[in-house]
Amino acid sequence: MKIETISNSEEDTINFGKKLGFLLKPGDLILLYGDLGSGKTTFVKGLAESLEVNQDFYITSPSFSLINVYEGKYTIYHVDLYRLDTLEVEDLGLWEYLNEGIVIIEWADRLKTPLKDDYIEIFFEFLDYSKRKITFVGYGEWQELLKGLDWDEESH
Template sequence: MSPRRARLTRQLRGPEATLALGAALGRLLAPGAVVLLTGRLGAGKTVLARGLAAGLGVSADYAIVSPTFTLLNQYPGRVAFFHADLYRLAGGEAADLELLEEAAEGVLAVEWAERAPELWPPQAISVELIDQGEGARRAEISGPEEIIGNLDEALGREEI
């Protein structure tokens, strides 16, 4: 049985707010969590991944960059952080990477996750970033009710 899902929308006033959202989410995640990052090119997916890394305890000494050419980067932290990017992949190529198996002991964040929707477990957390112009973004977040509720509480009711 799939966990009950909840939705949360947040207005993000700039990159700092995107980082803060990612860090708040990262602090709530345990090994096995999967975060699916979607949005247009330049929407802030990699910035959110940097925040996730910070929330997972990855040292600021690591440069968290989009793994567009390497496809998967791994970073040590309180929980290991696996960062994947499917931008350059076609159809079934993503399945060949066995990302879920590779990252089972940590948290997996996947940029351009919509390129392989059949791969993701029902408990995956989805974060869609929508450009609102002038550096502002809207984050549409969905996932297991408990995590989304805890994230909402952690962020408070204010815009970040």
């Protein structure tokens, strides 16, 4: 099950993030794929907003910190694997965070071992300066859950 959408602006991508954010609960896993600057962190900003993360938390790619933790309605672990190789990624013990909160991973291509059966993959592709193709793929319970979202409808 695959859902393809077009984002025409940074704001659109934030709105897509918000819509998904409303469905999330602790234990949920989201894997993000796409080139530098394709919109992964922008999407996470929307997620964080709908999960009531305080505006004081600065949502940014955790390229140096590896993991940013945001407190909102739930705890969010925002992970960036860009600088790591597969072995280093396995040492992070990422699955442990899934007991505590929501886990969102940028550069998930570095992940070689699945962390759980139910998860969402989101692919970001450049179309032009302000346009991105965003593809959502659900696994396990998310195959059905993603269908319930109307990605083309304005969120309020």
